[in-house]
Amino acid sequence: MRAETAFQMGPWRVDPGLNQIIGPEGGVELEPQVMDLLVYLAEANGEVRSRDEIASALWPAASVNDDALSRTVWKLRQVLGDDAKSPRYVQTVSRRGYRLLETIEPVNDAPQTPLRKVGAPVFLAAAVVVMISLVGISVLSRSGAAPRLEPSIQSNDETLALLDRADGFYAQYTRADNEAALRLYERVLAQDPDSAAALAGQANALTQRVIRWGLDGEANRTTLTQALQSGEMQTQRAQAALLRADALAEEATELDPGHARAWRALGLVRAAQSDFDAARRAYDRALVIDPENWGAMINLSELEALTGHPERQAELLARSFEAMSRDYADNPVAIRPWHSAVGLSVARLRADAGEAQQAELWYRRVLALDPLNAEAVTGLAAVLRASGDVAGADALCRELEAAGGGRCAR
Template identity: 55%
Template sequence: MAPKHWQIGDWCANPNANQIDGPNGSVELEPKVMDLLILLARQPGEVLSKPEIAEALWGNVHVNDDALTRTVFKLRKALGDKAREALYLQTVPKRGYRLIADVTPPAVVRPASLEGKPLPIRGLIALGLIVVSALVVLGVLVGGGADDAPAMQAERIDSRMARADGFYFRFTRADNEAALRLYESVLESEPDRADALAGLANALTQRVIRYTGPDAQERARPGVAAALAAGWLATPEAEAASARAVAFARQATERDPGHARAWRALGLALSAHREFEPARLAYERALVIEPDDWGALINLSEISQLSGQSEHVMPYMERAWEAMQRRYDRDAVEIGPWQSAVGIRIAESHTDAGSLAQAETWYRRVLALDPLNPAAIHGLAALLRAAGDIDAARALCQDLAAGTDETC
């Protein structure tokens, strides 16, 4: 029987055992990490986009960008590779990833009729793909082997993780509690899973900031600033709860130092614990890993306001808007509830500063993406009336009234 091992640079990969052997001895890989390695090894030197990789690894299960980033980080760590001096897995900015090491696929048994005859390289590759495909089909038909059980379990956990994230990003009290319980259930299966630790820390922090304390019973607080203004974060109950969130977030950064979401979770938890400078450093660390981490940029804007660094508030918000623009196609569900609010806040800031042309530009940017946003229409109509363009202001208000129950 032909061996099923792949030679990838200095490493020999055995997909059936989820193991690689090489310069650092034997290393066990998670099933998804091995899947990523073999996916790239089948097309050495070719760039695969993040959406292509996500579809190949997770199929129809929606996962956010952090799941792929975490998988890439774990593969690099196993191979002893470095992102900036890659010998195996190379990041191609704005495109995706590719494997740059030499690859020798599993050996193929040659038919007797071909003995003594050279096989063209294209024929060898095609024959190898046919054999691999046949083995996969055979594995499905006979129910697979013992290795299928861990893979199926991993898929179920990944699906539960994606569902938890879906609840979390709705930002309601009930959804936050549902997300919290799902993150806890993921950690029961994988106690060291960094994204679940970060998710749990986030849900615990949101519970403290928005949904607990006497003044939050009728209406959730909008953020850290409101919780501080209410005096809630200084209470022993809130301090204990936020300290717990900090502990989980720190665990996440220790388990996976290359996980942007873990550092962002730590920044949020530290903010709730009123440790603003350590929070700022955590957010900056997230941006080193993922420069388009728009959530970290929004939170840095709030930290700047709370710590008296008002000159940084709007630059961070404008960077957040641009990052949202670049990532919208990948993170539409997460970005949707936030982008208009960010644009409106920038417009209002320009209005307060007397930069009316800039304010009008930002209101129009919001309306280009969210045509019936009441706050943007109210703000732009007010600017147009002040400038004497009554007809344009009236037309905006008529569109709003025709499409919604809102009036100017």
């Protein structure tokens, strides 16, 4: 479908034949699908093209869902350093589609510029660091919070600082901190009503208020499963609160379809509303956008348990553990409190399934990272005793107690 003629788009020289664009800082090679999207929008001369029209043009012989298109738009914005909230190049037209804002002009042949491959975000219009706080609906009391780049979310320094502070409060998962986070997210939205990050954060905090503490603040729950079993989630007040959170999360996904945290927030509130199919779709989309999003994996793992698929729960937790391991060097403060807990959850699930060798492996993996973890020592000791290695189990317990790590359950 692609025209091969090079054209100028603002500061960018676009060469479809070579899958490259060249800007002031050098050249970037685009994925073919991303270049096809750019050319298709350029040929529309500023007119809106619907998502269905774009999908038919880019994938004429295949049936694709919205995830593929959202991801392709996100990649194009990432390379251009574009901002979904105040775009210069690619505008999202609510409920209609996308259009290209920049004027297109033909260019003469020009010398080629050495390329830089697209990997981490390049040519960003401004430095962007947004702290993502993960929702705690798994077997853990918290799923953790990891600072990540959201290339399509950009704002001024004051807004970023407020977002960072709000996310920090939210990640503590106490009632007072959650309420403080809500107030800080409201301050961000007063400055920037279209902040997808703040909308998603507010949706998360409102949903957590219902799940963990209840609207009267008297509950003390740590998982969505407990909240659903309490029956409180079905009350009229709870449903009204969740409906508000749902609207906030959905608005965040419409403002920035490439924002993984927004989709994760939508997944949480849909799960709290017992709409498990919609929750799963939202979490899946978050993982399409960010395959390393260990928070979405943890949340999805509880959803699988709720819907009768514990085998998938163990697999998702194992994947989240591996993703956290890869992310640990960049986010040790966020990951350290939860890394061991996820590994322990996998070990317990393997033990419950009668997979003694796998359980032993996971207990040892936890101990390799957290040598005095009493739960891991106790679990491993139990596995060793069951296999006949009583001496090995006793040695583990003595080592734990000698180091002041607590008593080993026997």
